[in-house]
Amino acid sequence: MAAVVVGAVVLTGCGGGSDDKEDGGGESKKPAATVELPKLDGEKIQVAAVWTGPEQANFTKVLDEFEKRTGATVTFVPAQDPIVNFLGTKIAGGSPPDVAMLPQVGAITQAVEKKWAKPAGAEAKAQLAKNYSKGWQDLGAVDGEQYGVYYKAANKSLVWYNNTAFENAGAAEPKTWKDFLTTADTISASGVTPVSVGGADGWTLTDWFENIYLSQAGPDKYDQLAKHEIKWTDPSVATALTTLAELWGKPALIAGGADGALQTEFPASVTQTFTGGDTPKAGMVFAADFAGVNVTEAGAKVGTDAKVFPFPAVGADSPVVTGGDAAVALTDSKGAQALLTFLASTDAAQIQAEAGGFISPNKALDGKAYPNDVQRDIAKALIDAGDDFRFDMSDQMPQSFGGTPGKGEWKALQDFLKNPKDVKGAQQQLESDAAKAFKS
């Protein structure tokens, strides 16, 4: 084990951190170390994240590599959503995990306000500066101090489609919202319900709204609405909801109709799109990149059976809405900082990218690391957006409005899915809930 560590140090010494492209050449087979890690024999590190299943298994591979290089023992602590509550109880109990993966921008701010989070160390910041665009670095900073390391990114502006269903119907990937609706009609004519909506989970619905709003009303209004500087009764919201109703208002286009969609959880909404051979329950599903895991679980092959197109442009440009998990240190231990450094490095990103179902905001990561074209394209779209992407709006807002089942925006949009004619009512409900959440 010591040899590996020494080797890592030597290699890094050669790279000198000046240029990682050179190291990239050697990365194709065996990952060469691009990051220097301290020796931490006997240290115990706990990482809390809400990941489960394959996502957790793949992350564990990254942790294994970290253990191999440092000698520390890393334990994965499975947390429940919302993770901030989970951490709250852990911290109140006096045993915080060393590092937590926080899925929302708001959660980092809260963790800082509550004085849970510890600033990222110099080594981690060096990795960030080397590998990340400014937009992604800033997302992890609060009041100019860097806390979070965005380890995992999500591209939430994608539509996954069943290739067989599209071929049978003779449909093509739509570029604009109008084309999208035409495509939906074509698929419907072929006897397959075109769109699957996982409406039992409110967040899938907020993503629908956010993509349409970002593309239609533009990034500036998007930022204002996220901060509640404009009200939900704003005409731009009405336009976005009316656009959304062009799809949601036609039960024939939605798998199971509105009632069925409201009882379909996100994983099922993906699975039902990619099972059933010639007659899947739905032809396409609007879902973030991480749906790839569910696609694979459904027995479909990403890239051949399941393909992806960017969310159609409602206004001038296609939207790029992102999400992501940021690693934040909650203790002052050396191990926590070392792990942050490792997670910010290209090495860690490479390991999990190869395992699939993972997009890294790390711009230094070689596209070859991704296991297939679909993942590569998703990652490319995300990196190419530079700093023009917008973070998931509901994740930026107070949790009682943007992140609680059966409450606030989740509930309001579920009601809207049930009754898409009532744009005004939906707006009022959204505004009154938002006002309450932002006031407190």
Add this chain to the structure above:
Amino acid sequence: MKSATTGGAGTAVPAPPSPAKGKRKSVTGTRKGLAVAFLLPALVLLGALVVYPIGFSVYRSFLDQSGDNFAGFDNYVEIFTEDTIRTAIKNNLIWVVVAPTVATALGLIFAVLTERVRWGTAFKLIVFMPMAISMLASGIIFRLVYEQAPERGIANAVAVGVHDTFSESAGYPKARPLPVHPLKAGDAKGSFVTKQPVTAGTPALIPLVGVPPDKMPSDAEPAKTAGNGGGEITGTAWLDFTKGGGGKPNVVDSKELGLGGLRIEAVKDGKVVASATAASDGTFTLPASADGAVLQLPESNFKEPYNGVDWLGPSLVTPAIIGSYLWMWAGFAMVLIGAGLASMPRELLEAARVDGANEWNVFRRITVPLLAPVLAVVMVTLMINVLKIFDLVLIIAPGSSQDDANVLALQLYRSSFGTDANVGVGSAIAVFLLLLVIPVMLFNIRRMQKENRR
């Protein structure tokens, strides 16, 4: 707490020196100091774990969200004015009334009946078994049971199975014309009619789309254009959709299939004058009398398959969850009532039977009144249990109808945890729940005292 406990033990140990005062008394004597010493650990524990939290909750319920300012009765006002919390109160009422009553009734029936069957113990064991499963696990089980899709949820599989035994689903659900087709929605719900009346000599076109491949009959043949049929009305009903695209609308393309079995009616002045069924290549012939009629495709062709009951929708979600609760707790009621039955004096039953009472009367006038105390215990226990129902609702109700299934304990959790939680409101709900439980508890204590006096 720790120091207090050791303090208690400490006072207990130095007890022996007291004889020095010359007041030697037996252990059963009523020396206050000793009694207090023995009670102290229990009192300290109760105080720290029960009284103090209750007191603090009451105090906290009068503070605002931050916990710094006095808020008066604002939190209580919010409980009774906010819609979601009012739904929770309403649902709790339904729960408290329905669940214990039905569980007790079911338990009573099971207990009385199992007494009389040979394999009673085995039956009891099976009914009692769900009690061994945690609320969380049974929540997950019933989330699956109530799943909407009949191929996943057993409740709907049964509903659809029963329904389809009595009314079969139609041949082409979801089939419909495109706007470019010569068809429009008819006056009768779900039916389609031709935009123009048909005339003899011009074959009628009935193009439809939207039929899934697996719903096409296995003997479907490529559609044929009908001949002009010498005075009779002819036409073709076909699936105007070419696999892979490329077909032209309103044209019978080579790869397109006929809609065999589709029923076509000729309607003149609102009356059906003739009807026909399409052959497997889609062609049909109507008698000459149908000349000038409008062709109608009745709704029976397109009836949607029955999709089962919307168990977890807003209106049925609470009854559905109560159902899963009964599955768990009817066994509990049965076992307690069964024990009561076993200790019942047999002579009374025998006497009644000798006097000529039938089984129903024996059950109603002897068994139930004698069991009344046991039934009361079961009811009260279940009531207390039901007031704090939480896990089943949290797990079974999908996010979209969690609001409709809301109960106080769930609302307490939703109010007091979360990044912008309001612990004040949460505490107020907790206090309100406590107030609801107190009368039931008082009743229970009274009853126990009465029993002891007997």
